[in-house]
Every structure is written in structure tokens, then in C-alpha cells.
Amino acid sequence: MPLEVNGKSYETDEEGYLANINEWEPGLADAMAEADGTSLGDNHWEVINFLREYYEEYQIAPAVRVLTKAIGKKLGKDKGNSKYLYELFPYGPAKQACKYAGLPKPTGCV
Amino acid sequence: MSEEGIVKKLMYVNRKAPYGTIYALESLEVVLIGAAFDQQVSLAFVDDGVYQLTRSQNTDGIGMKNFSPTYAALGDYDVRHIYVERESLEARGLTVEDLMPLTYEDEDDDWAEKESLRVVDSSELATLMGEQDVVLSF
Numbered sequence: 001m002p003l004e005v006n007g008k009s010y011e012t013d014e015e016g017y018l019a020n021i022n023e024w025e026p027g028l029a030d031a032m033a034e035a036d037g038t039s040l041g042d043n044h045w046e047v048i049n050f051l052r053e054y055y056e057e058y059q060i061a062p063a064v065r066v067l068t069k070a071i072g073k074k075l076g077k078d079k080g081n082s083k084y085l086y087e088l089f090p091y092g093p094a095k096q097a098c099k100y101a102g103l104p105k106p107t108g109c110v
Numbered sequence: 111m112s113e114e115g116i117v118k119k120l121m122y123v124n125r126k127a128p129y130g131t132i133y134a135l136e137s138l139e140v141v142l143i144g145a146a147f148d149q150q151v152s153l154a155f156v157d158d159g160v161y162q163l164t165r166s167q168n169t170d171g172i173g174m175k176n177f178s179p180t181y182a183a184l185g186d187y188d189v190r191h192i193y194v195e196r197e198s199l200e201a202r203g204l205t206v207e208d209l210m211p212l213t214y215e216d217e218d219d220d221w222a223e224k225e226s227l228r229v230v231d232s233s234e235l236a237t238l239m240g241e242q243d244v245v246l247s248f
Contacts, residue, residue: 058183059175063146066186073221 005031017099021055024102032100036091040100044088046075051101061106064094118243119150124159125247129174134162137248138180145187152191152242153184154235160198163209163227178210185214185226193238196231 003010003018005027011019016032018024029048033040040048050071054062062070064082072080079085085093094106122141128134145151155163162178169176184192192212199205212227230238239245 057179059177059179060142060183062183062186063142065146066183070186 003028003031015099015105017105018102021102021104024052028102029100036096043079044097044100046079047071047085047088047093047097048101050074051097051103055101055103061094061098061101061103063106064092067094067097115148117148117150119152119241120144120244120246121152121154121239121242123154123156123239123245123247124162125157127158128162128167128178129169129172133248134159135177137246138177140246140248141184141189142180142187145189151189152193152238153189154193154195154238156195156198156232156235158198158202160194160202160204160209163192163194163212164204165208165210181210181212184212188214190214190224190226192227193230193235194227195235196229199229 003012003016010023010028013019016035018028030040033044047067051061051067054060054067054070064085068080068082068085070080071085082093085097089096098104098106122137124134124137126133141151141153163181164178167176167178194206194209199208206227206229209227212225213223214226215221216224
């Protein structure tokens with residue numbers, strides 16, 4: 001189902017992941033969050049931006065274990081743990097944050 | 111997987127050029143998925159498989175995604191042993207300088223960056239294969 005944001009239409013797959021990563025813009029993340037009944041704060045954006053940088057460098061979305069470890073290293077131990085990340089992204093930090101970031105579903109996520 | 115789960119030694123052997131067949135990409139994806147299971151994983155690159163690790167790959171002309179940057183993420187997935195067969199490199203006129211640098215960060219050593227890639231000759235590789243519980247060939 002296409003996602004309509006600011007008068008533009010974006011193609012997504014059946015689970016709501018953006019079809020073309022290059023079409024992503026921050027407004028899409030807000031729109032996806034709103035559709036999930038939530039809104040994004042600075043803490044969410046730290047993770048979303050981190051994921052986009054990771055993808056840019058390695059061409060993959062990291063597995064949740066890798067994400068947790070890397071966030072801990074970059075943003076501090078109080079953020080590099082499952083509890084913190086699951087509170088931000090209750091549908092699963094890798095899956096939900098990757099969706100908002102316009103990335104494909106992480107390899108190995110079922 | 112529980113702490114007391116059995117840790118097996120797994121080696122993924124990559125023998126084919128990166129593009130043209132799906133083997134290289136499939137192998138890499140299996141490694142990344144399998145890395146979630148706390149096994150002791152190593153990768154070996156032999157024959158045309160050594161081309162998978164060459165620097166500056168460009169796939170513009172063949173319409174396939176260049177997945178070579180992903181090998182640099184293997185360190186994040188705790189893959190710390192990447193062996194490249196010396197004879198295969200030499201037969202193709204390649205040296206270790208033609209390959210991407212691959213490293214991991216050692217958590218127990220203040221996150222020091224360490225080399226994961228090692229060039230080994232075929233007899234040493236044979237010994238390493240013999241030490242594995244499972245060898246998966248791609």
C-alpha cells in the first residue's frame with residue numbers, strides 16, 4: 001500500500017517497508033510513527049540516524065544484537081541495552097527503527 | 111541460545127566469483143544470520159572466491175548491488191577469522207594489498223582494532239578445515 005506524505009506517494013512492501021531507500025526523507029519516519037500511534041523524539045532519531053549511517057557504510061541493516069552493541073559504544077551504556085531500545089521501539093528495535101529509517105528489514109529477522 | 115549451548119566450529123568456504131552466481135551473496139547472508147547463534151565462525155576464500163574480497167568493486171555495469179562493503183561489518187558480527195588461500199591469490203596475480211582491510215574490535219582489549227584477515231597457504235588451510243565441526247561450501 002503506498003504511503004501518502006505531504007502530497008507525495010511512496011511505494012512500500014506488504015509490511016510497510018519503503019520500496020526504494022533513496023526516496024526516504026525524515027517526514028516519512030514521522031508519518032510511519034503516526035500511523036503506529038506514536039511520535040518520534042530526539043532519542044528515536046538518534047537510533048534512526050545511526051541505522052541510516054550504518055546502512056550507508058555497510059549496505060545492510062544490522063541485526064538487533066549488533067545494533068545494541070554499536071549504540072552502546074556510540075551513545076553510551078545507558079542506551080546500549082535492549083530495555084532502552086525496546087522502550088523506544090516496542091515492535092522490535094531493529095525492525096521498527098529500520099522501517100522508519102527507510103531501510104529493508106534486517107537480514108535474519110523473521 | 112543459552113550460555114551452556116554447544117559451541118561448534120563452523121567454517122564457510124567461498125570458492126566462486128562474487129557476481130554471476132548467487133553463491134557469494136547467499137554465503138554472506140547465511141553467515142550474518144548464523145552469527146546470531148554464538149558459534150565459532152570462520153570464513154575461507156579460495157579459488158575465484160578470493161575476488162569476493164577485492165577492493166573497489168563496481169557493479170554499475172551489471173545492474174547488481176555491490177555488496178562488498180558488507181564484509182567490513184563481519185567484525186561487528188563477531189566473525190574474527192577470515193582466511194584467504196595464498197595459492198589462489200598468486201594464481202590470479204593478486205596480493206593482500208588488493209583486498210579490503212577486514213578488522214574487528216576486541217571488547218576485552220579496550221576495543222582495540224585487530225586484523226581478521228589472514229593469508230594462509232593451502233596446507234595450513236587444510237589443517238584448519240580439519241579442525242572444524244562443520245564445513246559449509248559455497
